[in-house]
Amino acid sequence: xxxxxxxxxxxxxxxxxxxxxxxxxxFGRSIRLWFLITRFxxxxxxxxxxxxxxxSYPQLRDRLFAPTHNLQEQSTRExxxxxxxxxxxxCQRTAGELVFAQVSLDRQLWLERVAQxxxxxxxxxEKNIAAFPFQTVHRSLRDDLKYLVETGWLEKxxxxxxxxxxxxxxxxxxxxxxxxxxxxxxxxxxxxxxxxVLQAIAFVQPNLEIMADRLWQQVxxxxxxxxxQQRLFVHLDYILPDQTQxxxxxxxxxxxxxxxxxxxxxxxxxxxVARQERLVTATVYPVCLHYIRRAKYLSAxxxxxxDELEWHNYRLDxxxxxxxxxxxxxxxxxxxxxxxxxxxxxxxxSAEIESALEEAWGFDFYLPKVFLIMRFARKFARWYVADSxxxxxxxxxxxxxxxxxxxxxxSDIKERxxxxxxxxxxxxxxxxxxxxxxxxxxxVLMRLRDWRPNGEVLAPLVVREKMREEVAxxxxxxxx
Numbered sequence: 043x044x045x046x047x048x049x050x051x052x053x054x055x056x057x058x059x060x061x062x063x064x065x066x067x068x069f070g071r072s073i074r075l076w077f078l079i080t081r082f083x084x085x086x087x088x089x090x091x092x093x094x095x096x097x098s099y100p101q102l103r104d105r106l107f108a109p110t111h112n113l114q115e116q117s118t119r120e121x122x123x124x125x126x127x128x129x130x131x132x133c134q135r136t137a138g139e140l141v142f143a144q145v146s147l148d149r150q151l152w153l154e155r156v157a158q159x160x161x162x163x164x165x166x167x168e169k170n171i172a173a174f175p176f177q178t179v180h181r182s183l184r185d186d187l188k189y190l191v192e193t194g195w196l197e198k199x200x201x202x203x204x205x206x207x208x209x210x211x212x213x214x215x216x217x218x219x220x221x222x223x224x225x226x227x228x229x230x231x232x233x234x235x236x237x238x239v240l241q242a243i244a245f246v247q248p249n250l251e252i253m254a255d256r257l258w259q260q261v262x263x264x265x266x267x268x269x270x271q272q273r274l275f276v277h278l279d280y281i282l283p284d285q286t287q288x289x290x291x292x293x294x295x296x297x298x299x300x301x302x303x304x305x306x307x308x309x310x311x312x313x314x315v316a317r318q319e320r321l322v323t324a325t326v327y328p329v330c331l332h333y334i335r336r337a338k339y340l341s342a343x344x345x346x347x348x349d350e351l352e353w354h355n356y357r358l359d360x361x362x363x364x365x366x367x368x369x370x371x372x373x374x375x376x377x378x379x380x381x382x383x384x385x386x387x388x389x390x391x392s393a394e395i396e397s398a399l400e401e402a403w404g405f406d407f408y409l410p411k412v413f414l415i416m417r418f419a420r421k422f423a424r425w426y427v428a429d430s431x432x433x434x435x436x437x438x439x440x441x442x443x444x445x446x447x448x449x450x451x452x453s454d455i456k457e458r459x460x461x462x463x464x465x466x467x468x469x470x471x472x473x474x475x476x477x478x479x480x481x482x483x484x485x486v487l488m489r490l491r492d493w494r495p496n497g498e499v500l501a502p503l504v505v506r507e508k509m510r511e512e513v514a515x516x517x518x519x520x521x522x
Contacts, residue, residue: 052141057072057076069170074176119178137172326344338357339358413451413452413501433478451501
C-alpha cells in the first residue's frame with residue numbers, strides 16, 4: 043500500500059517541495075497545489091469519484107468554486123471574486139485559513155519555518171498569510187494544472203484534459219517529508235548536552251543555530267536548566283571569519299532550496315583556483331555538500347576543458363560571487379551534455395559520490411586511486427594507528443604477505459622491484475598498513491604529513507617521492 047498521509051499536513055517542507063524550491067516566489071501557488079493534490083488523492087475528500095476521468099478545467103472549476111464565482115475567462119483578479127463576497131467560496135479563504143482550518147499544526151513553529159524557507163521578513167510573512175490563494179484569474183489555475191502535469195501529479199491524455207494517476211505512480215517525496223518530527227520531551231540533562239553540541243556545530247548547518255536559540259529559550263523560560271558546569275565540549279576547527287561565514291551560509295541556503303526542486307538546477311559562480319592562482323567562472327550541477335578538514339565543499343558535475351562531464355569539489359569560501367546564479371534549464375549557458383542527462387533522467391546523485399568514497403580513501407573521489415603501503419614503528423602504530431578507522435580498505439598487513447600484496451597491486455616491473463627491495467631492508471618487527479587512496483587528494487597528503495616522522499610511505503613510488511621531496515625542503519629550514 044502506498045502511504046500518502048504525509049500530504050495531509052501542509053508542512054513548510056512539503057510546500058517548499060511543491061513550489062520547486064521557490065517558496066518565497068510561489069507561496070500562494072504552493073498552497074493551491076497542496077489543496078488540489080490532497081483533494082485529488084486523499085480518501086477523505088474523494089474527488090477521484092466525483093470528477094470525470096479525464097476531466098477538463100471547467101469541470102474542476104465547477105467542483106472547486108461556489109456557484110457565485112465569476113466564470114468569465116478574461117475577468118481580472120478583482121472581478122473574478124467580486125461576486126463571491128461574504129460567501130463560502132474558496133476564493134474568500136486566506137492562506138492561513140486554508141492551512142490551519144482542518145489540520146493540527148503548531149502555528150508559531152510553522153510560521154517561523156515558512157519564513158526561514160521562503161526568506162520572508164515579518165511583514166512579508168504576515169502579508170502572505172493574509173492573502174487569498176484562490177483569488178486569482180482562471181489562467182493561473184490552468185497553469186497550476188499544467189505544472190502538476192510537469193511535476194508528475196497529473197496525466198494529460200489529450201489537449202485540455204487531465205487525469206489522476208494511480209497512487210504508485212505519484213512523485214516520490216524527499217526523505218525529510220517522511221520523518222516524524224514529533225519527538226518525546228528530552229530530560230533536562232539531555233537538553234543541556236544537546237544545546238552545547240548544537241552551539242558547537244551550528245556552523246555546519248545554519249538551521250542548527252536557530253534550533254539552538256529556540257532550545258535555549260525553552261529551557262531558560264521553563265527554569266529547567268540549573269546553573270551547572272558544562273561537562274561536554276565539542277571542538278571543531280573552522281577557519282572562516284564571520285563575514286565569510288555569512289556568505290558561505292547564504293550559498294548553503296540557496297543550494298538547499300534548489301535541492302527541494304524535483305530536478306535541482308544548474309548554478310554559475312566565480313571561484314578562486316588556488317593551484318592556478320586565477321579566477322574562473324564555473325557552471326555546474328550541484329549535488330551535495332561536505333564538511334571536511336576545516337571547510338565546506340560543494341560536490342558538483344561540470345564540463346571540463348576537453349568538453350567532457352566530470353566531478354569536481356569546490357570550496358565554498360573560495361567562491362567570490364555575492365550570490366550563486368541559478369540558471370533555468372532552458373538557458374543557453376547550460377552545457378548541452380547536462381541537458382541531455384536531465385532529459386534522460388540520468389542526472390548525477392550523491393549515491394554515486396558515496397560509492398566512490400567507499401572505493402578509496404580521499405575526499406576528491408574523482409581522482410585516480412593508487413594502493414598505499416605504509417610502515418610504522420610498532421609502538422607508534424599501536425597508539426596512533428591500530429585503533430583508528432581511516433578508510434575501510436586501509437588495514438594492517440602482515441610482513442610475510444607484503445610480497446603478495448605488491449605483486450597484486452603493482453604491474454610495472456621496475457616499480458615492483460624497487461618496492462620489494464625497500465621491504466626487504468625493513469624490519470619484520472615494524473607495523474605495516476595498506477589501502478586504496480586518491481592520489482593527490484589534499485586531505486590524504488595532509489594525513490601522511492601528520493604521520494611524519496613516524497610513518498614511511500613504501501608504495502606507490504610516486505607518493506614516496508612526493509614525501510621525500512617535502513622532507514628535503516623541510517630539512518633546509520632547520521640547517522642553522
